Amino acid sequence: MYRFIPYIRIAFDVYYWLIIIRVVLSWVPHDPYKSIFRFIYEVTEPALAPFRKLMGRKMMIDFSPLFALLVLQVLEMLVLNLLSYL
Numbered sequence: 001m002y003r004f005i006p007y008i009r010i011a012f013d014v015y016y017w018l019i020i021i022r023v024v025l026s027w028v029p030h031d032p033y034k035s036i037f038r039f040i041y042e043v044t045e046p047a048l049a050p051f052r053k054l055m056g057r058k059m060m061i062d063f064s065p066l067f068a069l070l071v072l073q074v075l076e077m078l079v080l081n082l083l084s085y086l
Contacts, residue, residue, distance in 0.1 A: 005083055012076040016069060019044050023065050047072065 022044045030037055051064035 002084070005080055008079060008083070009076070012072060015044075015047070015072065019047065019065050019069060019072075022048075026062075044068075 018040055022040050025037065025040065032038065032041070047068045048064045051067045052062070055063065
């Protein structure tokens, strides 16, 4: 199982960066219909949507990426620790 750990780390890192890119895209004008932007939105939405539902839309700042990154970090640590014991 040790040989899978680097690949799992890379997968989590790529997902972190996709969320960060999505945050940056929300600050700059872009065409949301371009395929690369749609891909980023479609891939990151499953991680962000539950936190948006919990917080509602009353706040002016969307903290869902921050919470998603924190939960993903904890999930990564749990998965890697479990794999290191197998």
